[in-house]
Amino acid sequence: xxxxxxxxxxxxxxxxxGISVLLPLLxxxxxxxxxxxxxxxxxxxxSSAWNFLAYSGQASxxxxxxxxxxxxxxxxxxxxxxxxxxGTILFGGLVAAFIGLLLGLTCVRxxxxxxxxxxxxxxVILQVxxxxxxxxxxxxxxxxxxxxxxxxxxxxYLAYEYYAVLAIxxxxxxxxxxxxxxxxxxxxxxxxxxxxxxxxxxxxxxxYKLLAFTVSSFFAxxxxxxxxxxxxxxxxxxxxxxxxxxxxxxxxxxxxxxIIGPILGTVIxxxxxxxxxxxxxxxxxxxIIGVMLILVVIFLPRGLVxxxxxxxxxxxxxxAPLGPDKGSDR
Amino acid sequence: MALDFGILIQVLFWGLYAGCIYILLATGLNLIFGVxxxxxxxxxxxxxxxxxxTATVFVLSGFNPYVLIPFTMFVLxxxxxxxxxxxxxxxxxxxxxxEIFLSLGLIYIFQNGVALIWGDDRQVLNSPYQxxxxxxxxxxxxxxxIIIILVTALILVGLYVLLRRTDLGRALRATSQNRxxxxxxxxxxxxxxxxxFGIGSGLAAAAGTLWVVSGQVFNPYMGSLPAIKxxxxxxxxxxxxxxxxxxxxxxxxxxxxGAAYFLGGIWKDSISxxxxxxxxxxxxxxxxxxxxx
Numbered sequence: 001x002x003x004x005x006x007x008x009x010x011x012x013x014x015x016x017x018g019i020s021v022l023l024p025l026l027x028x029x030x031x032x033x034x035x036x037x038x039x040x041x042x043x044x045x046x047s048s049a050w051n052f053l054a055y056s057g058q059a060s061x062x063x064x065x066x067x068x069x070x071x072x073x074x075x076x077x078x079x080x081x082x083x084x085x086x087g088t089i090l091f092g093g094l095v096a097a098f099i100g101l102l103l104g105l106t107c108v109r110x111x112x113x114x115x116x117x118x119x120x121x122x123x124v125i126l127q128v129x130x131x132x133x134x135x136x137x138x139x140x141x142x143x144x145x146x147x148x149x150x151x152x153x154x155x156x157y158l159a160y161e162y163y164a165v166l167a168i169x170x171x172x173x174x175x176x177x178x179x180x181x182x183x184x185x186x187x188x189x190x191x192x193x194x195x196x197x198x199x200x201x202x203x204x205x206x207x208y209k210l211l212a213f214t215v216s217s218f219f220a221x222x223x224x225x226x227x228x229x230x231x232x233x234x235x236x237x238x239x240x241x242x243x244x245x246x247x248x249x250x251x252x253x254x255x256x257x258x259i260i261g262p263i264l265g266t267v268i269x270x271x272x273x274x275x276x277x278x279x280x281x282x283x284x285x286x287x288i289i290g291v292m293l294i295l296v297v298i299f300l301p302r303g304l305v306x307x308x309x310x311x312x313x314x315x316x317x318x319x320a321p322l323g324p325d326k327g328s329d330r
Numbered sequence: 331m332a333l334d335f336g337i338l339i340q341v342l343f344w345g346l347y348a349g350c351i352y353i354l355l356a357t358g359l360n361l362i363f364g365v366x367x368x369x370x371x372x373x374x375x376x377x378x379x380x381x382x383x384t385a386t387v388f389v390l391s392g393f394n395p396y397v398l399i400p401f402t403m404f405v406l407x408x409x410x411x412x413x414x415x416x417x418x419x420x421x422x423x424x425x426x427x428x429e430i431f432l433s434l435g436l437i438y439i440f441q442n443g444v445a446l447i448w449g450d451d452r453q454v455l456n457s458p459y460q461x462x463x464x465x466x467x468x469x470x471x472x473x474x475x476i477i478i479i480l481v482t483a484l485i486l487v488g489l490y491v492l493l494r495r496t497d498l499g500r501a502l503r504a505t506s507q508n509r510x511x512x513x514x515x516x517x518x519x520x521x522x523x524x525x526x527f528g529i530g531s532g533l534a535a536a537a538g539t540l541w542v543v544s545g546q547v548f549n550p551y552m553g554s555l556p557a558i559k560x561x562x563x564x565x566x567x568x569x570x571x572x573x574x575x576x577x578x579x580x581x582x583x584x585x586x587x588g589a590a591y592f593l594g595g596i597w598k599d600s601i602s603x604x605x606x607x608x609x610x611x612x613x614x615x616x617x618x619x620x621x622x623x
Contacts, residue, residue, distance in 0.1 A: 121603025290438030
């Protein structure tokens, strides 16, 4: 029996949602698993935000900047006013979006490596500014405490926190999904594939590129704020290049330009990562991730999402000895 | 703040010395870019590996570290060829983003592979000349830095001769000007890819050796930032232009040390990106870049 692809996806989404809702029970309220799961959810949101930008053909290597801005703004507002973090997260995202818009304005004419370099440099500069010039408010390199999403006194607060983060992540990804499926998403894809042709058919690249930057920064900022309110501590280390690289790696691994890709990539790599930690590996797990990344880039350029398709292609080639050889389908 | 002339000279000199390492890195990157039209963001990891190999051989054998430069360059050249064959050749022509992604993987492998073998502590090597300094006027210039500047100049002259005066150099330049044309006249462009990657890696190794010799601390993570700055330099100087890389390297070395002195050490790394962003706002293709690249 052959299941319709869309129906299959719907079932899989339902199953994934079901598992994530039941996770606290399945994991027996384990502190460790819930912690990992919460961080994973924020990273899923973060990589989805990065993916959103990449969908319009702009690959940023400094998305930690927006992650950090969202986290810092939300933390500072929550500390100064005493608002609950649930409200300040929104401000974190909005400020990140605004700064994303400004950076987008400088990046609109840049492509590929040029864009990658400017965004990377922006994160480096921001780290210095936060750590030195703004040290009186941000605590400099020492960092500052951040209010928790939920007070730790509530029994089982970690599970509630998990559900809160889950809800925000799911809603955000739904938003991203709806935007990418709309005409806006089509415009993004058109710009990514060929900017000149897009312009010829009446799409204004500048407007859409700025929109992509703004929305992507917003969600990155929300993700950062969520993670920091969970960890309850923030320091300029958040702008480290490592954090800019993770969403990139997750997205490539799962599949660039798809909704499911960043989610799949983040989940699988987090599980692999934590599993390798269980074996007591420290440096070796980075090496393993690096090797996996290179293998995926070379052999599965469209990520793990395309794995079933690739296997089918490979099988059909094997079945039909006179069929098209490997070189002809390029 | 009274501007002391002596200090200004000192800052310039430091910048010149720091610029040497950037120049070597940027020239290598540029050579590879010219021939293969790819960018290896993991170029700095080759510098780091070069630093470790020199340091290890120096500790084991006690040779003068400057003598080890050709050896390290050779070893890294071989490693570079391996990286090109195994990683970059399969993705050649599949899109520019793939290079960035692949380089990320290489960065992880090299950094942590080295950390596995040598540990990730910060280390320092003592050069045999570290106590000697040359007085010029009333300024003391360390002998090591002078040697480093001379060695860099020597390597660059060697590269110039190789590219301009030999058949191999002509083939490399032909490939970088027009790959298809080079194929038509019978140049084995894939061999040129390998050679350019090897030479580029060798230059990174030389930079790593000079880094170690100058008495700077080194650890497995030292390479990423210089490499990204080297890439910023070649964007600034124009992709594929080796004179641009040299000028850009000098500007960066001097600007960084000036910033560190006048604004405080924390600004050292960010000044280079500030320059880059400002330049790119006004000239999206770099200072000497061509349209459409």
